[in-house]
Amino acid sequence: MNARTDPTNTYTLPNHISMLTGLPVTAPPCAPPEQAHGYTSNDAPGSNESIHNRGNPARSYTPSVFDVVHDHGLSTAMFASKSKFSILTQSYNEAGAKDAVGEDNGRRKIDSVYIDEDLKALTNALSDSLVKAPANFTFVHFAHPDRVGHDEGWGSSAYLDAIVEVDAALGRILTLIDDEPRLGAHAAVILTADHGGSGRRHADAANPDHFVIPFHVLGRDLPGGRDLYSIIGERRTAPKLAENPGFDRPDPPIRNGDAGNLALALLGLPPIPGSWMGAGGF
Numbered sequence: 001m002n003a004r005t006d007p008t009n010t011y012t013l014p015n016h017i018s019m020l021t022g023l024p025v026t027a028p029p030c031a032p033p034e035q036a037h038g039y040t041s042n043d044a045p046g047s048n049e050s051i052h053n054r055g056n057p058a059r060s061y062t063p064s065v066f067d068v069v070h071d072h073g074l075s076t077a078m079f080a081s082k083s084k085f086s087i088l089t090q091s092y093n094e095a096g097a098k099d100a101v102g103e104d105n106g107r108r109k110i111d112s113v114y115i116d117e118d119l120k121a122l123t124n125a126l127s128d129s130l131v132k133a134p135a136n137f138t139f140v141h142f143a144h145p146d147r148v149g150h151d152e153g154w155g156s157s158a159y160l161d162a163i164v165e166v167d168a169a170l171g172r173i174l175t176l177i178d179d180e181p182r183l184g185a186h187a188a189v190i191l192t193a194d195h196g197g198s199g200r201r202h203a204d205a206a207n208p209d210h211f212v213i214p215f216h217v218l219g220r221d222l223p224g225g226r227d228l229y230s231i232i233g234e235r236r237t238a239p240k241l242a243e244n245p246g247f248d249r250p251d252p253p254i255r256n257g258d259a260g261n262l263a264l265a266l267l268g269l270p271p272i273p274g275s276w277m278g279a280g281g282f
């Protein structure tokens, strides 16, 4: 419960793109300029916009976890509850790079895409996919608590109701994975957040209410019931609650930006080329 967002940014799209690329939002002073994805917009993307043409000008293409899974011949899926997540299809399907690994699996890195604002419809679609044709890597985004937080306030009774509802949706998915013989023995779930919040906003990267987030890893063969810092503690140090350390630390906190490379490590695949967070292993 003591993980961190990006140190300079607590917005939705920039943090999700960090999760999927293993790169900071902006390049820290200690690193070369290409060590960031550079996508700082949180608005609906223009129709020709991609992470590559609107992100870091020091990069021509920013590969993602979708690229690595897809290029190794495995399948990928995305379930998101905000239409602006089209930035991911625009970056990794319409503008995906040539497959440089093994046989050519094409440029479309995200095999199956489902975007729906309705929590129940999204959860139903995700359940269906997990039962009928589970992808090797599935990215899921639940916006429900964020939406209610902006309308009614983080910590409000409506917000707490939204947490209960999203918890029930997660419960459905975790139970399904556990009960499904093809999934339960093999699947792992990484659960994290793009940001926290207070009042009706989450824009302040210096506010612990906005930058302290959870990061849970669940799977049948993974060590159970232990704090993640106690498992990977040699490389990572739990930060003080009021701190979101920069990237100059040799023992950085666990960040949402570790999610992509952790997923690849669990799949037995190499890290995202040119990525930073989690690229050295866990």
Ligand SMILES: [Zn+2]
Binding pocket: 012, 146, 147, 150, 202
């Ligand atoms: Zn928001």
